[in-house]
Amino acid sequence: MSQRLITWIDQRFPLTAFIKHALTHYPTPRNLSYWWNFGFLAGFLLLLQIISGVFLAMHYKPDVDLAFDSVQHIMREVNYGWLIRYLHSTGASAFFAVIFIHMARTLYYGSYRAPRELMWWSGQVLLILLMASAFMGYLLPWGQMSFWGAQVITSLFGATPLIGDEIVLWLRGDFVVGDATLNRFFALHYLVPFFIVGMVLIHLMALHHVKSSNPSGINLADKDNIPFHPYFTAKDLFGLGVFLIIFCGFVFFAPEFFIEAANNTPANPLRTPPHIVPEWYFLPFYAILRAIPDALGGVVAMTLSILIFAAMPFLDRSRIPGGARFRPLYRVVFYIFVVDVAVLAYVGSQPPGGVIFQIDVAATVIYFAVFLTLPFYSRWEERWLRARGLPPALQALLDSDTELRPRRETRQ
Amino acid sequence: MKLRALICVLLCAASTAWAENALKDVDLDSSPAALRRGAVTVTSRCLSCHSVKYLHYRDLLKLDFSREEVMSMGNLESALLALTPAEVSEQAYGRVPPDLSLLAKAREGGPRYIYTLLTGFYQDQTGEINNHLYPGIRMPDILGWSGADSTQRAALAIQANEAAAFLMWAADPRADERKSLGYYTIAYLALLTGLLYLVKRKVWARLK
Amino acid sequence: MAAMGVVEDQAMAESDEVDEERRDFLLTATGTVGVVGVAAACWPFISSMNPTLDVQAQAATDVDLSGMAAGATRTVAWRGKPVFVVHRTPEQIAAMAQSEGGRDPAPDQTRVRDARWLVVVGICTHLGCVPNKTESGWLCPCHGSVYDNSGRILHGPAPRNLEVPPYHFAAPDKIVIG
Numbered sequence: 001m002s003q004r005l006i007t008w009i010d011q012r013f014p015l016t017a018f019i020k021h022a023l024t025h026y027p028t029p030r031n032l033s034y035w036w037n038f039g040f041l042a043g044f045l046l047l048l049q050i051i052s053g054v055f056l057a058m059h060y061k062p063d064v065d066l067a068f069d070s071v072q073h074i075m076r077e078v079n080y081g082w083l084i085r086y087l088h089s090t091g092a093s094a095f096f097a098v099i100f101i102h103m104a105r106t107l108y109y110g111s112y113r114a115p116r117e118l119m120w121w122s123g124q125v126l127l128i129l130l131m132a133s134a135f136m137g138y139l140l141p142w143g144q145m146s147f148w149g150a151q152v153i154t155s156l157f158g159a160t161p162l163i164g165d166e167i168v169l170w171l172r173g174d175f176v177v178g179d180a181t182l183n184r185f186f187a188l189h190y191l192v193p194f195f196i197v198g199m200v201l202i203h204l205m206a207l208h209h210v211k212s213s214n215p216s217g218i219n220l221a222d223k224d225n226i227p228f229h230p231y232f233t234a235k236d237l238f239g240l241g242v243f244l245i246i247f248c249g250f251v252f253f254a255p256e257f258f259i260e261a262a263n264n265t266p267a268n269p270l271r272t273p274p275h276i277v278p279e280w281y282f283l284p285f286y287a288i289l290r291a292i293p294d295a296l297g298g299v300v301a302m303t304l305s306i307l308i309f310a311a312m313p314f315l316d317r318s319r320i321p322g323g324a325r326f327r328p329l330y331r332v333v334f335y336i337f338v339v340d341v342a343v344l345a346y347v348g349s350q351p352p353g354g355v356i357f358q359i360d361v362a363a364t365v366i367y368f369a370v371f372l373t374l375p376f377y378s379r380w381e382e383r384w385l386r387a388r389g390l391p392p393a394l395q396a397l398l399d400s401d402t403e404l405r406p407r408r409e410t411r412q
Numbered sequence: 413m414k415l416r417a418l419i420c421v422l423l424c425a426a427s428t429a430w431a432e433n434a435l436k437d438v439d440l441d442s443s444p445a446a447l448r449r450g451a452v453t454v455t456s457r458c459l460s461c462h463s464v465k466y467l468h469y470r471d472l473l474k475l476d477f478s479r480e481e482v483m484s485m486g487n488l489e490s491a492l493l494a495l496t497p498a499e500v501s502e503q504a505y506g507r508v509p510p511d512l513s514l515l516a517k518a519r520e521g522g523p524r525y526i527y528t529l530l531t532g533f534y535q536d537q538t539g540e541i542n543n544h545l546y547p548g549i550r551m552p553d554i555l556g557w558s559g560a561d562s563t564q565r566a567a568l569a570i571q572a573n574e575a576a577a578f579l580m581w582a583a584d585p586r587a588d589e590r591k592s593l594g595y596y597t598i599a600y601l602a603l604l605t606g607l608l609y610l611v612k613r614k615v616w617a618r619l620k
Numbered sequence: 621m622a623a624m625g626v627v628e629d630q631a632m633a634e635s636d637e638v639d640e641e642r643r644d645f646l647l648t649a650t651g652t653v654g655v656v657g658v659a660a661a662c663w664p665f666i667s668s669m670n671p672t673l674d675v676q677a678q679a680a681t682d683v684d685l686s687g688m689a690a691g692a693t694r695t696v697a698w699r700g701k702p703v704f705v706v707h708r709t710p711e712q713i714a715a716m717a718q719s720e721g722g723r724d725p726a727p728d729q730t731r732v733r734d735a736r737w738l739v740v741v742g743i744c745t746h747l748g749c750v751p752n753k754t755e756s757g758w759l760c761p762c763h764g765s766v767y768d769n770s771g772r773i774l775h776g777p778a779p780r781n782l783e784v785p786p787y788h789f790a791a792p793d794k795i796v797i798g
Contacts, residue, residue, distance in 0.1 A: 030619065055665050055669075058668070058669065059672075069466075072466045072514075073672070073674070075586070076466060076471075076585060076586070076673070077672040077673040077674045077675075078668050078672045079664070079667040079670055079672065080664035080667050081668060081672075082586045082590060083590070083593070083664050084664060084665065084668055086590075231616060231619070234608070234611050235612050237608050237612075238605065238611075238612040240608075241601060241604055244601050244605075245598060245601045245602060245605060248594065248598055249594075249598065251594070252591060252597060252598070253591065253594055255590070261519060262518065264517040264518035264583070265518045468674075470677055488677075600653075600660075603653060604650070604653050607649060607650040608650060610646055610650075614646060
């Protein structure tokens with residue numbers, strides 16, 4: 001590319017300045033581990049979902065009489081239609097897996113803390129948009145699981161006091177999930193990704209302003225920052241390669257792993273399948289819904305279980321940096337939480353009743369207790385760590401951190 | 413490690429609830445010849461009441477039937493529709509017999525379900541024909557399993573096996589294409605990832 | 621920022637010539653493999669926009685010619701396209717045999733299998749309108765292209781004669797298009 005062309009563009013658009021800001025001169029902590037790869041992977045999956053989704057939309061028909069047939073048409077008659085559909089359906093599950101790991105990393109290393117609260121909250125909005133998009137997309141194949149999943153989830157809004165029934169009717173545009181519902185879900189499933197892209201841009205702008213957190217949890221001196229390109233482009237692309245091998249393993253060799261068997265039967269509004277479960281990524285939240293025997297209470301608990309992540313910057317009162325790395329108690333609680341979510345996921349996949357219900361209640365209580373007791377044990381943990389004397393590695397890090405030192409000295 | 417364990421648990425949870433215990437173990441014979449024999453069984457027996465509507469007769473050409481053989485079964489362009497009109501079947505059996513195109517994917521256990529169902533017929537004390545897998549089934553014992561002796565049953569079991577294999581193929585006719593493309597894709601990705609690893613190591617070596 | 625520059629400079633100084641060459645080769649090889657992969661990954665998406673298998677398989681259209689009097693014209697659909705089937709009169713046959721057509725000359729016998737029956741795709745070769753039948757052939761309503769009774773362009777903007785689809789006589793009074 002000729003220098004003249006670049007100069008011509010630069011006088012009219014900050015191309016070089018942008019590349020410098022975002023890539024070649026974007027300072028990135030050199031100690032980032034592979035856990036920091038997942039944001040990039042999420043971006044890749046967003047792109048993959050949009051592209052494969054657009055091509056599926058060229059063949060899909062959002063009509064109760066045609067939807068199921070059109071998916072089979074895609075699978076059997078469209079050139080590489082099976083590949084595009086399996087990329088999209090597997091991509092949805094991969095997207096959630098990647099996002100959950102991305103969130104877990106943030107929780108483990110305390111990356112949600114100042115000054116990254118807005119990144120955490122924009123990520124929270126992204127999670128909700130992703131869930132909405134996934135939920136509406138799941139209706140489109142118009143199988144039995146699609147239909148009854150949508151029927152159950154839209155019914156949840158019926159728990160709203162006073163106007164519940166009206167809201168459900170309005171959401172569906174019909175007395176049951178029907179043609180109107182399918183059409184609007186298709187329209188919205190196509191729309192929501194625009195919002196996701198917009199929110200991702202905000203997420204990235206905030207990132208480029210506050211820069212990446214890192215495993216030590218404190219701002220590194222300049223000498224420990226390296227430019228994003230070529231170091232992290234190389235690292236992220238390698239991570240993408242590993243991810244794609246696993247992803248393509250599912251797409252080509254176990255594409256139906258994430259598709260419920262019952263969804264290969266066309267939707268039948270007169271007959272519920274014997275055992276309906278949501279997609280795996282909704283299972284923990286679904287379990288929390290079922291743990292509360294009251295309809296409204298269940299819905300509130302489920303909503304809170306998602307929204308409560310946003311409160312993390314307020315709930316975590318510890319000033320010890322590095323998240324779980326330098327905080328033994330927080331680390332234990334983090335692992336308890338991860339196991340608890342896994343238990344909830346398992347419970348959510350099981351038919352309700354008996355022991356399952358008791359485990360469900362216990363796991364739900366633990367889930368919320370982890371968040372609600374955080375202000376207390378995080379403060380206690382800080383006092384305990386300081387009384388015991390900070391580990392030398394952490395002390396050295398703290399001494400080298402320009403932002404933390406004055407504050408610490410005034411306290412002492 | 414813990415996170416990987418979480419994902420594993422989540423994935424396993426999604427695939428639970430397999431009510432497969434009642435299903436017979438069967439080694440599905442998916443050789444081309446077996447699929448062709450299965451196709452003949454299904455088109456000659458099952459199609460009297462069931463449809464396989466997402467399959468067209470032209471699709472059978474992919475199983476290496478000759479054009480004449482397929483044209484003797486039906487018009488290349490038509491779907492494999494049931495010979496008995498749906499209303500008549502509904503009157504006779506109480507419900508429209510389900511379409512078989514996706515049956516091998518729609519039932520837990522897949523083709524094993526089909527095999528177990530076909531070989532699960534028996535005559536109960538009252539002389540009525542019933543089914544172990546699906547008590548109270550309205551479908552007749554199409555292979556004549558319940559009245560067959562053990563030597564006949566050996567032949568019938570093969571027939572049921574081939575029919576189940578064919579229906580698995582019908583549910584996923586692109587499986588072979590998918591897998592062969594998958595090997596190339598994974599091989600390519602392994603090469604690319606290996607190269608990317610070398611690039612990453614080389615680039616990062618500059619920092620040390 | 622300044623410190624990052626220093627790191628870069630140091631790195632540059634440390635790596636010797638041979639190393640640089642190897643790195644360049646590695647980068648070129650990886651870049652090439654990557655670009656090939658991305659290009660290959662585009663193909664399924666591009667291919668998915670081509671006609672689907674069921675559309676491609678819409679092979680043949682049967683036309684029953686019995687009951688069509690001399691001079692009669694029928695329009696049948698073949699792969700969604702209109703196809704004109706004309707039972708030409710002896711006078712028309714004679715007139716066409718003497719003419720070579722206009723802009724795109726072709727003898728009449730190369731355009732028919734049986735001189736009595738003319739089978740052409742009824743889509744104007746100009747911009748795709750369907751021409752209307754006239755006494756002497758066809759007139760395209762869009763831009764006035766005029767075709768004769770052999771489907772050959774006489775004048776108007778159309779560049780080529782009306783296309784003759786693949787067809788054969790399955791019986792004396794039955795043709796199969798496709």
